[in-house]
Amino acid sequence: MSLGPFAVAIAVVFLLIGLAYLANSGRGPRPGREVPPNLAPFLTDEDLENKRLNKTLVAALFLSAFLAVALPVYFLTETGRQADFNELYEEEAVHVGENIFQEQSPDNPEGFGCIACHGAEGVGGGADFVDPRTGASVTWAAPSLNDVFYRYDDEEVRFWLIWGRQGSPMPAWGVEAGGPLNDQQLDFVIEYLKSIQIPQEEALAAVDAKVIAELASLAGADASIATAITDQTAELAAVSSAPERLRWAEDLEALLDQVLQGSSSGLDTDLDGLSDDSETEINRISELAFANIGTDATPATTVAANRLILVLDPENPFSTVDETGEPVPDQTAAEGLLAEFGSQILALDPIVANNAGIKATAEETLINLDKAGEARRFAVDFGELAESHFDGNEETAKRAYGLFAANCARCHTAGFSAGWVATFEPGSGAMGPSLRTGRALVQFPDDEDHYEFILKGSVNGQAYGVNGIGRGWMPGFGTVLTEADLRLIVDFERSLR
Ligand code: HEC
Ligand code: HEC
Numbered sequence: 001m002s003l004g005p006f007a008v009a010i011a012v013v014f015l016l017i018g019l020a021y022l023a024n025s026g027r028g029p030r031p032g033r034e035v036p037p038n039l040a041p042f043l044t045d046e047d048l049e050n051k052r053l054n055k056t057l058v059a060a061l062f063l064s065a066f067l068a069v070a071l072p073v074y075f076l077t078e079t080g081r082q083a084d085f086n087e088l089y090e091e092e093a094v095h096v097g098e099n100i101f102q103e104q105s106p107d108n109p110e111g112f113g114c115i116a117c118h119g120a121e122g123v124g125g126g127a128d129f130v131d132p133r134t135g136a137s138v139t140w141a142a143p144s145l146n147d148v149f150y151r152y153d154d155e156e157v158r159f160w161l162i163w164g165r166q167g168s169p170m171p172a173w174g175v176e177a178g179g180p181l182n183d184q185q186l187d188f189v190i191e192y193l194k195s196i197q198i199p200q201e202e203a204l205a206a207v208d209a210k211v212i213a214e215l216a217s218l219a220g221a222d223a224s225i226a227t228a229i230t231d232q233t234a235e236l237a238a239v240s241s242a243p244e245r246l247r248w249a250e251d252l253e254a255l256l257d258q259v260l261q262g263s264s265s266g267l268d269t270d271l272d273g274l275s276d277d278s279e280t281e282i283n284r285i286s287e288l289a290f291a292n293i294g295t296d297a298t299p300a301t302t303v304a305a306n307r308l309i310l311v312l313d314p315e316n317p318f319s320t321v322d323e324t325g326e327p328v329p330d331q332t333a334a335e336g337l338l339a340e341f342g343s344q345i346l347a348l349d350p351i352v353a354n355n356a357g358i359k360a361t362a363e364e365t366l367i368n369l370d371k372a373g374e375a376r377r378f379a380v381d382f383g384e385l386a387e388s389h390f391d392g393n394e395e396t397a398k399r400a401y402g403l404f405a406a407n408c409a410r411c412h413t414a415g416f417s418a419g420w421v422a423t424f425e426p427g428s429g430a431m432g433p434s435l436r437t438g439r440a441l442v443q444f445p446d447d448e449d450h451y452e453f454i455l456k457g458s459v460n461g462q463a464y465g466v467n468g469i470g471r472g473w474m475p476g477f478g479t480v481l482t483e484a485d486l487r488l489i490v491d492f493e494r495s496l497r
Contacts, residue, residue: 090191097192100185112180114189117142117169121196127169131415131422134372135365136228138418140169141410146196147203151457151475154190159472161186165431168417203480211402218378218405221420225373228421232369236362243355246348248292253341256285260334272317272330279312282334286310289337293344308344310337369421378413378423389495400492401426403485407477408432408493427496432474440493443468451490 096110101122104111119125122145129140148157161181162174173179174186181189217224259281266275274282289308310333313319318327328336351358386397404426405416411432415422427435443465444450450465455478458470477486 093188093191094195096185097188097190097195100181100189101192112173114145118145122146122148122193129169129418131418133415134368134421135361136232136369136418136421138422141417142169143410145193146198147480148193149197150200150203150479151477156460156472156475157190157193158186161189167431200479204482207403207406207481207485210406211399214402214405215398217420218380218401221378221423222373222376224420225369228419229366229369229373232362232366236359236366239351239355239359239362242348242351245293246345246352248289249341249344249348252285252289252293253338253345256282256334256338256341259285260338263334269315270313270317270330274312274330274334276314279314279330282337283311286337289341293341307340308337310334372421377425377428378420380426385492385495389491396488397492399485400488403481403489404492407481408489411474425496427493435493436496438494438497440490440496442466447490447494450494451486454486454489 099108099110100112101114101118102108102111103113103115114122117125117127119142124144125142126139127142129138130136131138152160160170162172162179163177164170164172164179171179173181175182259278263274263278266277268275286309294308311319312330312333317330319330320328320333322328380401382394382397382401385401386392386394390397390400405413409416409426411430412427412435414424414428414430416430425436427439429435433439440450444453445466453464453474455476457476458464458468458472458474460470460472462470464470477489481489
């Protein structure tokens, strides 16, 4: 038998069963059978509108109200998120910038030591510098940075950070100029500098004190040069005596070494391992050393020279104390003296090796300092200045000079930042152009234009005056000096011949 009829037979049987079921189920409820829920009458409205329904509705109302309030509130906090993030980023930037500004240390590996020259929080400071014209070791004044944004805008500050200042101790920091700081690090430093700016009133209030300080400094110029000459004379003496002192150091080092090797034999009253005779001999060596090696001439050896003094007491095993006041065993003290001879030799060796050259340079510097002291190129005749430009009022003339010295001289007077030994005539020209020989009158025939220029400063690529081309290097002073003071400076500059 084939499968076909069999399958048809089964299909027919199922079809019949299905039809029978449908016919039977369509006949409605029958007694004794449970009524299906959808056919049974349900609860009445009275039954349904009970407390439970009310509670549910109240809950729904509250939930909707909550959403109606919470969503906008949530939205409002969302809009500030970007600003908050920016603020957080800025705080972090200031923090990283501050680290860059500080000295490098194991705790602060990202430090680049701006603070060493510009002072804590950028109050200003100085840097060691050898003035190329006199050869004198000087301190080059480093400007305050806690007011730099009153002088320069972001881009101008960034420019100086990248390129530094040629001919001054300010190094180039940007990678573009071969420095170590990338763009982002520069951003951070700039953020930090912004965070330490003093309020404008404070900047304005500082003007008078600066003027007084400049006038006092000028009054002390001769004394300051005299001190430089005294120091240089001592330096020259130290260089000249270096070969002699080196010989003493080497001889006494050998002698002390010998004494220490045989120091255990003989009477040792204080039982410290150094015989009484050795202690006496060490004292004699120390006396010779202090007299012949030590010199107050060069500041660097002053401290060391004091360490050449050693007086041992044969009856006391701890004759000396260290810097903290702790007693030092005599044996250790004697070894310290031996080590001191070693460092003296190390310091003197290079000076002796190039003695003729170093001496000639020191002599030349001394001559230059003498000349600077005689020439007094920095001098200003206030009586004459008052007569010619300030209606005979010497106080006004002094203030005008003081304002120029405090604000302009570092860029417009040669050598001004390097101190009086290096300073030329006011306005003789440095990073900024010379303003002498009536230059300001040529550039600004109308003094109102002169005033306007100092008020705003130069702008990169923008012409000024008769033939000036700004590079944005000249700061504007309108935010830190009053109009009256600016006009005094203008008058002072127009007096420079
Ligand atoms: C070795 C000393 C030294 C160090 C280190 C140094 N500076 Fe300077 N900086 C100077 C001197 C000096 C000047 C002024 C140069 C001049 O007389 O024209 C200056 C000028 C500036 C100026 C221009 C300000 C103006 O008004 O002319 C800025 C900005 C500045 N420094 C920022 C920095 C920052 C930021 C750092 C650290 C990354 C730094 N400096 C490190 C010495 C230093
Ligand atoms: C940070 C250095 C700096 C300081 C500080 C500075 N100047 Fe200048 N000044 C310049 C430079 C640089 C120029 C040339 C313009 C330029 O390069 O942007 C200039 C140009 C000038 C000129 C135009 C000179 C010419 O012949 O073209 C005058 C006038 C002048 N400065 C006056 C002042 C006065 C006044 C002050 C103080 C209140 C002052 N400067 C402070 C750097 C400085």
